[in-house]
Every structure is written in structure tokens, then in C-alpha cells.
Amino acid sequence: MARRKLLLFLKPFDVYPASQSNSRSRFTNNPQILHYLDDRLKVHKEAISFCQKILQKKSVDWEPIFRNKLSQPIRDVDLVVTVGGDGTLLQASHLIDDSVPILGVNSDPTQAEEVQEYCGEFDATRSTGYLCAANVKNFEQILDSILEGQTVPSKLSRMSICINLKLLSTYALNDILIAHPCPATVSRFSFKIKRGDQPCSPLVNCRSSGLRVSTAAGSTAAMLSAGGFAMPILSQDLQYMVREPISPGAAVSGLMHGLITSDQSMDLSWFGKEGLIYVDGSHVFYPVQNGDTIEISSRAPVLPVFLPSPLLSENKLPGC
Known part of the structure; x- marks a missing residue:
């Protein structure tokens, strides 16, 4: 059996204000915000590193690429794994036809207790990841299920x-x-x-x-x-x-x-x-x-996406 080919489609680091020197100066009077933004960048980098280590253990060929470095259609791969949030998955979808499935990994999910803690200071909402089925806690489990054919993608309509x-x-x-x-x-x-x-x-x-x-x-x-x-x-x-x-x-x-x-x-x-x-x-x-x-x-063309289980269970919403 031929080895599977995967593309790791990554949210870049330079979208985080704290990673840019000209932006850091704006937060010097509020070190709490600066520390928060630094932490967001750190968590995202750790998520990428984690996903790469998991892929290295699998019998697959894979290639990482930052989303701002790719503008051509994605072909000749068996699966695209996006690491970021819904925006990263959306950008990847513009480069994919209906033959390549996509799995979204939410690299930095929102923490409800953190949002409550900082609500009087700033908006501590992280990534929503509405369409992302995985995060660092369940990525390997979901990936194994996909590679073993136990999980199939849903077909999302596009416009x-x-x-x-x-x-x-x-x-x-x-x-x-x-x-x-x-x-x-x-x-x-x-x-x-x-x-x-x-x-x-x-x-x-x-x-x-x-x-x-x-x-x-x-x-x-x-x-x-x-x-x-x-x-x-x-x-x-x-x-x-x-x-x-x-x-x-x-x-x-x-x-x-x-x-x-x-x-x-x-x-x-x-x-x-x-x-x-x-x-x-x-x-x-x-x-x-x-x-x-x-x-x-x-x-x-529909988009094959591995969706979160709770989202599929909500497919009986009224109003359509």
C-alpha cells in the first residue's frame, strides 16, 4: 500500500502583534496584555511542534507550509491538516477541490475561565475553531481514526x-x-x-x-x-x-x-x-x-471536512 501524503497547512507566526517589535511598543504600558499576546504565540508554536512530532511517528509522508507561502491549488495529497483556527481552514479551502479532505486543528482554543478573568481588562477570546475537529489533546486519536478509515469526512456545501x-x-x-x-x-x-x-x-x-x-x-x-x-x-x-x-x-x-x-x-x-x-x-x-x-x-464542488462530533449532532437545527 502506498504511503499517505499529508500537507500541514500552518497559520504563520507574524499574525500575532506581540511578535512584531513595532507592535510591542504599543503595549508597554500594559504588560498584562503583552504577556497574554506572547503566550498566544507560544501556545500556537507549541501546537505546531506537537502536531509535527505526532506525524513523525506515523507511516505517512508530510510537508509543512505556512499559509502565506502557498497560493497554488493543493493537489497530489491525501489529507490537508490545518493548524490555526477557522481562518486557516477557510484559506486552505480556497485551494482545494472536492477530492482532498481537510482536518482542522485548533491551535489555541478559547478558555472560558480566562475570558471571565480578564473581562474587565481586555478581550481574552482566543480561537473559536468552529469547524476544527481536533486540538492538541485529541489530534493523534482523530488522525489515527482517519488513517485507519474509521472516520469519514462530511461534505460541506460551498458557494x-x-x-x-x-x-x-x-x-x-x-x-x-x-x-x-x-x-x-x-x-x-x-x-x-x-x-x-x-x-x-x-x-x-x-x-x-x-x-x-x-x-x-x-x-x-x-x-x-x-x-x-x-x-x-x-x-x-x-x-x-x-x-x-x-x-x-x-x-x-x-x-x-x-x-x-x-x-x-x-x-x-x-x-x-x-x-x-x-x-x-x-x-x-x-x-x-x-x-x-x-x-x-x-x-x-463540496468540501470534504472532518467535523467536530458536537457539530454533526446539531445538524437537526430548525429553520431550514
Whole structure:
């Protein structure tokens, strides 16, 4: 049997403010914060070292790479292991098709007692790791289960985006935001929901701060914070919400927030001078201009992800 090939996809160290000399000076008056940030960097480094030691014990070939050093599609590996948090897993997902499974290792999980201890001083929240099935405590156990074929990945829906009928190379695992580059500028656009060539909704004309569309995996992130609802993690539907609609009566029209089912798509026309489509956060974005058309649907390659057991048990959430 051929040896398995793994890629260890790592969150870099330079994202921690305490690791940069120009940032450390900002915290000289509060050594407690500086010590906290130093500790976060130390914990992350230790998690990487731990995962590497575990891999060295296994009959696998593996290669470590920091996520800021890779921009080409990931191919010819049997498993991608991300060490960081959800952001690291999201970035890896942009480089993976539906043939390579991914396992997320949360390198620095939030500690509830620590958040409570420092709540009067600063936000001590660490990594959420919503999609990460592993941490340093259970990494070897979960890895062994995967290598032995006892655990199979779940198939998470992703979102495809076409601009002027051209499919973007990036699929969204969490959500997209379509808005003006300046958040204080009004966005003007219209949209309708379609099934095939047949409209399922009237044309909706919007003046607002933009439009957000999420997958099921992203429905517990910004969408939920904005007043949306959590969807079952394995749902193939998309959820959309017009952000801060301006038109009188728009908020009660019933069309500012809804679902795009797996057999439907959203056709959107952009009427602003300029705009951006942000994919899974602020790091990946595509420009749009006045008159551009955008098609959004869940007709995208799924992403095989080894999910935390509690997340799978919540797959019966109502509302979808």
C-alpha cells in the first residue's frame, strides 16, 4: 500500500502583534496584555511542534507550509491538516477541490475561565475553531481514526459566484459580502431568485449597505450576528440578507432576508460606480462595476471536512 501524503497547512507566526517589535511598543504600558499576546504565540508554536512530532511517528509522508507561502491549488495529497483556527481552514479551502479532505486543528482554543478573568481588562477570546475537529489533546486519536478509515469526512456545501457569466475560481465556504469599498457609501443593486430560467421572486430593488450571502457553515458567523438564523451544517441551501436597507418599507417586505434553495440561484445586478465581492472575509475579493451581473448559487464542488462530533449532532437545527 502506498504511503499517505499529508500537507500541514500552518497559520504563520507574524499574525500575532506581540511578535512584531513595532507592535510591542504599543503595549508597554500594559504588560498584562503583552504577556497574554506572547503566550498566544507560544501556545500556537507549541501546537505546531506537537502536531509535527505526532506525524513523525506515523507511516505517512508530510510537508509543512505556512499559509502565506502557498497560493497554488493543493493537489497530489491525501489529507490537508490545518493548524490555526477557522481562518486557516477557510484559506486552505480556497485551494482545494472536492477530492482532498481537510482536518482542522485548533491551535489555541478559547478558555472560558480566562475570558471571565480578564473581562474587565481586555478581550481574552482566543480561537473559536468552529469547524476544527481536533486540538492538541485529541489530534493523534482523530488522525489515527482517519488513517485507519474509521472516520469519514462530511461534505460541506460551498458557494459559486459568476460575474458577467464568468465563474470565479474561488468558492466560498462561509459567506460573501457584496458592498461598496467604503462602508459609509450606499450600495445600489437589484436581485431576484430563480429556478432554472424561471423567476421565484419579484425583482427586488435595494439601496443599502450591501448584501451578505452565507452557506450553512457560515450561517453561525456574521449572518447570525446580523439577525439571521443558524442552519443545519449539512444543508445545501444558502441564506441571504440585505444589510441595513434604506428604502421605506423595505425591511418589512419579506424579501430582505431569505433562503436560496439548492435548486435555485440569485441573479443580482450592480448599479454602483464600484463595488467588491468579499469571499470568506476581507483577504479575498473581486471588483464589480456599474452594470455588472452576479449569479450566486450552491452549485459548487463540496468540501470534504472532518467535523467536530458536537457539530454533526446539531445538524437537526430548525429553520431550514
